Amino acid sequence: MAATNEIDSLDKLISSTLTGKELEEYNRIHYGRTDHHELQITKNTIELANNNNFEISAYDFPAKYEETRKSRIVKVGIIQHSIVLPTDSKITEQKSSIFEKIGVIISAAASEGVNIICLQEAWNMPFAFCTREKHPWCEFAEPVNGPSTVFLAELATKYSMVIVSPILERDEVHGDTIWNTAVVINEFGKVIGKHRKNHIPRVGDFNESTYYFEGNTGHPVFDTTYGKIAINICYGRHHPLNWLMFGINGAEIVFNPSATVAGLSEHLWGVEARNAAIANSYFTCAINRVGTEVFPNEFTSADGKPAHKDFGHFYGSSYVTAPDGARTPSLSRVKDGLLIAQMDLNLCRQIKDKWGFTMTQRLDLYAKSLQKAAEIDYEPQVVKSQL
Amino acid sequence: MAATNEIDSLDKLISSTLTGKELEEYNRIHYGRTDHHELQITKNTIELANNNNFEISAYDFPAKYEETRKSRIVKVGIIQHSIVLPTDSKITEQKSSIFEKIGVIISAAASEGVNIICLQEAWNMPFAFCTREKHPWCEFAEPVNGPSTVFLAELATKYSMVIVSPILERDEVHGDTIWNTAVVINEFGKVIGKHRKNHIPRVGDFNESTYYFEGNTGHPVFDTTYGKIAINICYGRHHPLNWLMFGINGAEIVFNPSATVAGLSEHLWGVEARNAAIANSYFTCAINRVGTEVFPNEFTSADGKPAHKDFGHFYGSSYVTAPDGARTPSLSRVKDGLLIAQMDLNLCRQIKDKWGFTMTQRLDLYAKSLQKAAEIDYEPQVVKSQL
Numbered sequence: 115m116a117a118t119n120e121i122d123s124l125d126k127l128i129s130s131t132l133t134g135k136e137l138e139e140y141n142r143i144h145y146g147r148t149d150h151h152e153l154q155i156t157k158n159t160i161e162l163a164n165n166n167n168f169e170i171s172a173y174d175f176p177a178k179y180e181e182t183r184k185s186r187i188v189k190v191g192i193i194q195h196s197i198v199l200p201t202d203s204k205i206t207e208q209k210s211s212i213f214e215k216i217g218v219i220i221s222a223a224a225s226e227g228v229n230i231i232c233l234q235e236a237w238n239m240p241f242a243f244c245t246r247e248k249h250p251w252c253e254f255a256e257p258v259n260g261p262s263t264v265f266l267a268e269l270a271t272k273y274s275m276v277i278v279s280p281i282l283e284r285d286e287v288h289g290d291t292i293w294n295t296a297v298v299i300n301e302f303g304k305v306i307g308k309h310r311k312n313h314i315p316r317v318g319d320f321n322e323s324t325y326y327f328e329g330n331t332g333h334p335v336f337d338t339t340y341g342k343i344a345i346n347i348c349y350g351r352h353h354p355l356n357w358l359m360f361g362i363n364g365a366e367i368v369f370n371p372s373a374t375v376a377g378l379s380e381h382l383w384g385v386e387a388r389n390a391a392i393a394n395s396y397f398t399c400a401i402n403r404v405g406t407e408v409f410p411n412e413f414t415s416a417d418g419k420p421a422h423k424d425f426g427h428f429y430g431s432s433y434v435t436a437p438d439g440a441r442t443p444s445l446s447r448v449k450d451g452l453l454i455a456q457m458d459l460n461l462c463r464q465i466k467d468k469w470g471f472t473m474t475q476r477l478d479l480y481a482k483s484l485q486k487a488a489e490i491d492y493e494p495q496v497v498k499s500q501l
Numbered sequence: 502m503a504a505t506n507e508i509d510s511l512d513k514l515i516s517s518t519l520t521g522k523e524l525e526e527y528n529r530i531h532y533g534r535t536d537h538h539e540l541q542i543t544k545n546t547i548e549l550a551n552n553n554n555f556e557i558s559a560y561d562f563p564a565k566y567e568e569t570r571k572s573r574i575v576k577v578g579i580i581q582h583s584i585v586l587p588t589d590s591k592i593t594e595q596k597s598s599i600f601e602k603i604g605v606i607i608s609a610a611a612s613e614g615v616n617i618i619c620l621q622e623a624w625n626m627p628f629a630f631c632t633r634e635k636h637p638w639c640e641f642a643e644p645v646n647g648p649s650t651v652f653l654a655e656l657a658t659k660y661s662m663v664i665v666s667p668i669l670e671r672d673e674v675h676g677d678t679i680w681n682t683a684v685v686i687n688e689f690g691k692v693i694g695k696h697r698k699n700h701i702p703r704v705g706d707f708n709e710s711t712y713y714f715e716g717n718t719g720h721p722v723f724d725t726t727y728g729k730i731a732i733n734i735c736y737g738r739h740h741p742l743n744w745l746m747f748g749i750n751g752a753e754i755v756f757n758p759s760a761t762v763a764g765l766s767e768h769l770w771g772v773e774a775r776n777a778a779i780a781n782s783y784f785t786c787a788i789n790r791v792g793t794e795v796f797p798n799e800f801t802s803a804d805g806k807p808a809h810k811d812f813g814h815f816y817g818s819s820y821v822t823a824p825d826g827a828r829t830p831s832l833s834r835v836k837d838g839l840l841i842a843q844m845d846l847n848l849c850r851q852i853k854d855k856w857g858f859t860m861t862q863r864l865d866l867y868a869k870s871l872q873k874a875a876e877i878d879y880e881p882q883v884v885k886s887q888l
Binding site: 121124127128131132135136139140142143144145146147276298300302304306307312313314315316317328332333334335336337338339342349352353354355357358359362363364380381382384385386388389392393439440468469470471473474475476477478480481483484485487488494495496497498499500501 | 508511514515518519522523526527529530531532533534663685687689691693694699700701702703704715719720721722723724725726729736739740741742744745746749750751767768769771772773775776779780826827855856857858860861862863864865867868870871872874875881882883884885886887888
């Protein structure tokens with residue numbers, strides 16, 4: 115599914131072009147550290163990745179030693195993948211072919227000791243919202259305890275992993291309503307909760323408001339065995355207030371499972387999730403699907419261009435940022451991938467102590483300001499120029 | 502004052518290393534456009550810059566044609582500079598030597614038709630807060646109508662410019678209190694208002710809370726002849742809520758006059774002001790001083806290292822981001838500079854229409870959430886894991 119005329123990644127381009135002091139300075143200024151702290155991956159896992167045509171990389175984010183707290187080291191894995199079958203194949207076969215692919219990648223993560231996995235947005239289906247067609251795409255929706263959860267719960271139990279599964283949810287109890295939802299499955303295979311996407315795009319081919327509403331589950335943080343996690347689904351990454359509330363509720367790792375294409379957002383991708391990690395002193399994991407998805411019927415994109423059948427190139431480029439703003443190189447722009455980040459979660463509080471963003475944030479001031487600003491007859495604070 | 506072992510800029514390094522399709526892809530993915538839209542600078546101005554050892558660059562940010570609104574094209578200039586005399590020179594001479602330097606750079610901006618200028622934080626003095634000494638550094642503070650304002654008001658009138666002047670303010674009316682303040686002078690030389698820094702750092706050598714308090718002027722937007730502008734001073738760039746309120750109050754251009762050093766923040770610099778431009782659909786102008794400042798008495802930096810006399814390297818790298826997330830290359834890391842950005846302010850609303858961040862931001866939800874979160878006995882929304 116990968117477009118072949120695409121470059122693999124800027125990160126690989128730079129690291130294969132610059133050398134010596136120049137590369138070191140690039141790494142320091144751009145990534146926030148001169149050395150990427152790569153972790154070794156076992157030979158078997160590398161073979162598995164090669165045989166199944168996915169990329170694998172692993173990085174370490176250590177924290178300072180503390181006398182009064184133990185290190186809280188966790189291994190997080192994020193997965194980006196393309197769909198497997200053409201979008202006009204049978205729905206059950208489209209799903210099961212993705213299950214098969216994901217099963218292999220999760221087994222690779224398990225063999226590297228990963229504790230928490232997050233998949234991309236609507237991971238078990240093509241991102242069909244460009245079509246604005248309800249049929250057959252709504253058939254991909256599942257209740258929270260549907261087949262995708264059953265499939266992942268088994269892997270979660272087998273590998274003692276927490277798995278975050280972003281799906282199209284069918285809420286059968288409330289009028290068969292559809293939501294964009296992340297299901298959180300713990301290491302015993304139990305669904306401990308869900309989060310529904312808070313902010314819904316109406317931009318370019320992202321006609322998602324045609325399918326589902328703004329989420330009604332607030333900003334939950336899931337206190338798992340391996341750390342406090344939250345999920346900011348896709349377009350929510352453009353909203354600093356969304357990131358903020360997950361931080362206020364105590365998140366240490368916030369996943370951003372996404373689906374976004376090159377023509378629209380690629381220059382924003384490295385900025386937003388990274389800024390959120392910095393502003394909120396937590397880890398962020400930005401995950402984007404990969405490849406080009408072609409649909410059976412043509413559709414227009416509200417951009418004056420002729421009708422067409424593909425969504426453009428999902429550019430992958432998944433990456434992780436630490437609370438101190440240091441980040442990993444991205445996964446490929448064109449290939450499935452597993453990125454592993456080993457994190458000492460003590461780093462979150464250490465960075466809060468260092469930078470003091472929570473201490474200095476003046477939450478009471480902004481609570482008042484936003485309350486006023488949300489009023490219908492709000493008068494902005496404007497100073498007029500004068501002669 | 503420039504440290505000579507520093508590289509000039511990542512931007513120049515990349516553009517002189519990559520070529521062809523690779524450079525184009527780098528530019529598209531990193532800067533947000535394949536072409537920087539450089540504007541021509543007149544020969545006379547280039548000569549002036551060369552003779553006075555400052556860099557000058559200029560870029561264009563056009564907007565789409567609209568039938569019902571005229572283009573609103575404005576030229577903005579941002580200036581980064583090092584101090585001129587050693588920090589143990591007479592205060593009046595330190596100031597007047599900086600005035601002289603700034604006078605030349607502003608004249609260059611005028612000859613290129615710049616309408617709005619913003620200077621760096623505490624532009625008329627060394628950034629002495631690393632010392633924690635009150636004497637003699639507090640002597641640099643001035644009332645809003647002090648000598649620096651008088652100096653700039655004359656240039657504002659002469660060149661019909663709006664000038665933003667970030668200074669250490671002495672509030673003689675309220676107990677001789679000191680503030681970190683941006684004074685806004687209109688094109689008739691009149692002070693139309695001021696904004697005091699909302700968030701004060703306590704990190705590394707930035708002992709600013711020793712000198713002044715959190716600002717009490719809210720989030721004013723100054724409705725000038727050339728556009729609606731606001732100022733987010735230095736450490737306020739780490740606070741998304743600060744950026745947000747300027748946007749809510751209608752800002753089209755937000756300046757971020759700063760003073761920050763390489764060891765602390767350089768990997769965050771390209772992220773934060775740029776993210777703010779994206780999230781709030783306005784232009785941001787990030788300005789950082791340049792050079793290494795050495796002080797008469799030694800001081801410690803609370804990092805376990807021995808006492809020393811310099812603040813580290815202020816890395817310049819000033820840049821401008823448009824509401825669509827496209828950005829200019831940075832000015833030098835080591836040299837004084839003037840960066841000119843021609844902007845069609847219509848782009849702000851065009852991007853709001855395209856991306857819909859204000860429509861989808863759910864301000865009422867967050868007003869309530871923040872109000873709760875600011876309460877002393879707030880209970881975070883946490884979902885516990887279960888067997």
